Amino acid sequence: MIRRIVDFTLILLFMWACMILGLWIIDRIIVPLEIPYVHPLITAIIKVGASSVLAIIWLWIWREIVKRMFWHTLKSYRRRSEQTGDGESGGKSIKGNN
Amino acid sequence: MFMIIESLVFAVGFVSSLLSMPAVMKFMRSRGIVGVDMHKLDRPSIPEMGGVAVLIGLTASTLAAAALMPDRANILLAFLFSALIAGIIGAIDDLKPLSARVKPLLTLLSGVPILLMGAYNRRGPIFPMIGQTRLSLVYPIVILIALAVTSNAVNMLDPFNGTMSGSCTVITISMLISSLILDRWEGLILSLCLLGPLLVLYLFNKYPARVFSGDVGSLAIGAALGAIAIIGRLEAAAVIAFAPQIMNAFYGLSTIGRLYERREVPRPVILRDDGRLEATSDPKAPITLARIILAYGPMHEREAARTIIILSIISGILSVFTAYLMKVTT
Secondary structure, eight states: OHHHHHHHHHHHHHHHHHHHHHHHHIIIIITTOOOTTSOHHHHHHHHHHHHHHHHHHHHHHHHHHHHHHHHHHHHHHHHHHHHHTOSGGGEEEOOSBO | OHHHHHHHHHHHHHHHHHHHHHHHHHHHHHTTOEEEBTTSTTOOEEEOOTHHHHHHHHHHHHHHHHHHOGGGHHHHHHHHHHHHHHHHHHHHHHHSOOOTTHHHHHHGGGGHHHHHTTOSOTTOOEETTTEEOOOTTTHHHHHHHHHHHHHHHHHHOOOSTTHHHHHHHHHHHHHHHHHHHHTOHHHHHHHHHHHHHHHHHHHHHSSSOSOOOHHHHHHHHHHHHHHHHHHTTOHHHHHHHTHHHHHHHHHHHHHHSSOOOGGGSOOSEEEETTSOEEEOOOTTSOOOHHHHHHTTSOBOHHHHHHHHHHHHHHHHHHHHHHHHHHHHHO
């Protein structure tokens, strides 16, 4: 159980730090942005768009990290279980509540 | 005086839920509204829709708060109506399953009372480092989406006995502490309104479950938590507290590529003959938080549920730290 919790905690901490970094970028770089000869409304839309792109990148990084971790962990477990003869074949698929 | 009101609100919610839960369980069983607990080898039948008792407790605590503080009744009622709308949608889904697209669309309605009663910060959310944003035009749309997201994300993270009720209790406590740090009265009182009924649900829903919450409970609790974040101006802290739910919903949706109901896709978890749970290697099954946790190897349901709650506690601690950052940087 400890290994699972440590891995997730590291991911959570990394994503939290990325969020703070993203907010810093928005605060220091995107919000003060002024584009000469461009209407303020267009500038505001660009700022919101850039911030949204950052948020999507944040979610994408989060997804990729966990996806890679999941398949790597599952494959390692399957390799181990094949060696010991313990694995999915002994189980049954479940349907229902909760 | 204020501490007395807070204690009273919590007690009303807790006691009314505690008293109504056995009656709700008995009623559901007598009407045949039961679900099979498929993570046990003996597959017991468990009464469904225990969330009705949460709604009873939440209604009692919120009305008690409104009676004690009539000048704040507006935001209290906005919070209550949001949770009730989501609860009604959940009850419909429990009795006659809605499609994977209709349910999230209907839950958009749960944000409407907050908008109609003006129970939100009209300028937009507050973030650490950035401070007060100016999103007055976009924010009302964000509120509708946010409540639909929180209610459905909570509904999706209910794989084992006690995980939904336990993780939501942790989120509520972290919102309560964040409200204390940021001196947000609304967040504090609304968290207390929800905490009592949630604790009762956890007591009855923890492993081995004596009741299932049903969508009536999970959607209402999710909407109530979203409403606390919006009304209490705790959006940034809430995003972090919701990390396990966001993770679970986001991975599931990105693997399947569309909105889905559990019954439509291969199950991500397998019950072994020894009673332990195992992650399936079926590539068509969604990558859910439960499946990721079980990818390390088989576990008993009790341990798997405990792991998810521990992860919620860690995100709760990070969310409280985020609230502290909001206080010192804005």
